[in-house]
Amino acid sequence: MGTVPLLSDEEVSADALAVFTEIREVRQTDFINNFWRSLAHDPALLRATWDRLKVVMAPGALDPLVKEMLYVAVSTANGCEYCVHSHTAAARAKGMTPEMHGELLAVIGMAAQTNALVTGLQTPVDDAFKE
Amino acid sequence: MGTVPLLSDEEVSADALAVFTEIREVRQTDFINNFWRSLAHDPALLRATWDRLKVVMAPGALDPLVKEMLYVAVSTANGCEYCVHSHTAAARAKGMTPEMHGELLAVIGMAAQTNALVTGLQTPVDDAFKE
Amino acid sequence: MGTVPLLSDEEVSADALAVFTEIREVRQTDFINNFWRSLAHDPALLRATWDRLKVVMAPGALDPLVKEMLYVAVSTANGCEYCVHSHTAAARAKGMTPEMHGELLAVIGMAAQTNALVTGLQTPVDDAFKE
């Protein structure tokens, strides 16, 4: 259904399989979601994407659940169906409650609305906001 | 510079001024940023936007700083210059450190990248992610 | 300030000048806005764009003011600063009142908000809406 077929463990290259193995270890699950199975057509792109994602989504100054909700917010604004589904699921797995989900959606909707209003008004940025 | 002029306190209607007064009370500052001064051309739209924003951004299941960072994420994905500036400033005022800002940007950038990869690949959504 | 300089009447090719002449006749003004002056670097692209715009924006089943407001709506959603400015000005020139402008912005903002909510919810399309 994609622009490339999904690759099974048997079909991917050794380099791609090594990434799958890492994903399984880090996530403590045997499940490899379709994103990685499509990316596996290009093992170097798969490796670079996974290596970076692992670092970016790790606990840091922001906690992993906040990062997943930020991911949902960006994915929603960009209209990425797959990403909205996968990161909403990930946020839930990390503790997002229905109340948090409702507030997440409300903020996303509010931001989309005022983004549009500001753009329609072409409001100039206040000096106070500039560095 | 906008598609409508910015209105001073003297130029707005009584209804719009009442909204300005509420904003000043809630935010504990005399400063009214340009967004509200452009919206004031339509006092009903100003009122509806403020009334809703006040509710959506209030503390709840998500804390106000997380909400501001979500707002920055959506505004960045939507390419809204004004909103990126104003909500980055608001997030800082609510405690966003440079480290948090760096991680916020890293997540936004990562999400934009994988959103694009998934869209280019047209990866089908895993059954596991569907409700 | 653009990625190409703006061309004056003296600098454009004969083909581009012929388009400028048509724009002046159709719009009954000597003013050629910057969009055409940047496009004039590629006279064939200038010609194709003008020829099509003239047809699309002409009175038809929809009146020209509605078409200008639709143009503002799309340009706002696409975040095109230049286009929001130029088509808001054009809509005003065709009779858009401040009340209409306020309602236009309110619809644009509402649509942006519910677009975002639907995308975050990934609501399936009702059978009733499909052809």
Add this chain to the structure above:
Amino acid sequence: MGTVPLLSDEEVSADALAVFTEIREVRQTDFINNFWRSLAHDPALLRATWDRLKVVMAPGALDPLVKEMLYVAVSTANGCEYCVHSHTAAARAKGMTPEMHGELLAVIGMAAQTNALVTGLQTPVDDAFKE
């Protein structure tokens, strides 16, 4: 298929059911489309969205059909499949003919094209367009 299940009348809260009742009265139909059934997970968000939509889409300086076509324009630019379907259906129900639909699409396509050209050229806004 969404990120939350669709709720039937039997599954929603009393607050959500009250909104459904209002929608049925205003629209003079028993049909509640999926958007509201997904939003019903968060009765406060459902209420706020419906209350605002009702006001924004009511007859005013712009007529309801024009508002629906503006909604289609924004939804198309934002790539919202559900919204394009639902508001195209709503526009037809309010009188949009095939000719009007064709012109609507032509304006949306033209705007998308010139938005892109202007952005690629980074054409500076004419002083004449600024307030």
Add this chain to the structure above:
Amino acid sequence: MGTVPLLSDEEVSADALAVFTEIREVRQTDFINNFWRSLAHDPALLRATWDRLKVVMAPGALDPLVKEMLYVAVSTANGCEYCVHSHTAAARAKGMTPEMHGELLAVIGMAAQTNALVTGLQTPVDDAFKE
């Protein structure tokens, strides 16, 4: 499944059929893809779109394969599922190898990421880049 039904050769107008005939001749295939079958509801829009596409995608200073990959890039950034599918297929038909596809996706992903970072940072344009 669309907002208009797909029209068969038997259902389209004579004007629309003439466009189909041209498409078949230029592309040396009997296959008319769904885009044209939906557009055929508005023969004038069909004609204008085809006439322009034919010119824009013809060999010129850029070769047709590069043009198809540019089309994929824009369609991906705009989140157009249909267009990503059809132009990826067209690029393959014109010689895009799996290696080229991988690099195309990598550039699209990288650009999306740095677009987002720049927007979040609101980095001012260097004087050196301005015309």
Add this chain to the structure above:
Amino acid sequence: MGTVPLLSDEEVSADALAVFTEIREVRQTDFINNFWRSLAHDPALLRATWDRLKVVMAPGALDPLVKEMLYVAVSTANGCEYCVHSHTAAARAKGMTPEMHGELLAVIGMAAQTNALVTGLQTPVDDAFKE
């Protein structure tokens, strides 16, 4: 003017300066454009972005000029002013002629237009295009 100040060579950390040195070597110029000077606030993000960009934009199955034009296409679709400017300049430095620029813009505009038409029509993807 950004959400963070631009950092001079004297202000950046040793890690960030090391990236600047690599950029200067690879690009054979002393000039460090503003993007890197804003990113330098987060040396790890700067390093990850530069390391990846260097790989993605290197000659491969696609030549560097094609990659720059793809970057312009994505940046235009995403409405990133800075990126359109910087990558148009980079494409010119790598040999993009005015004719190629004109065709690049024409393809970007055409794609934006048909993306919008397809989305408005919600045309279903042809089976022939699916993998």
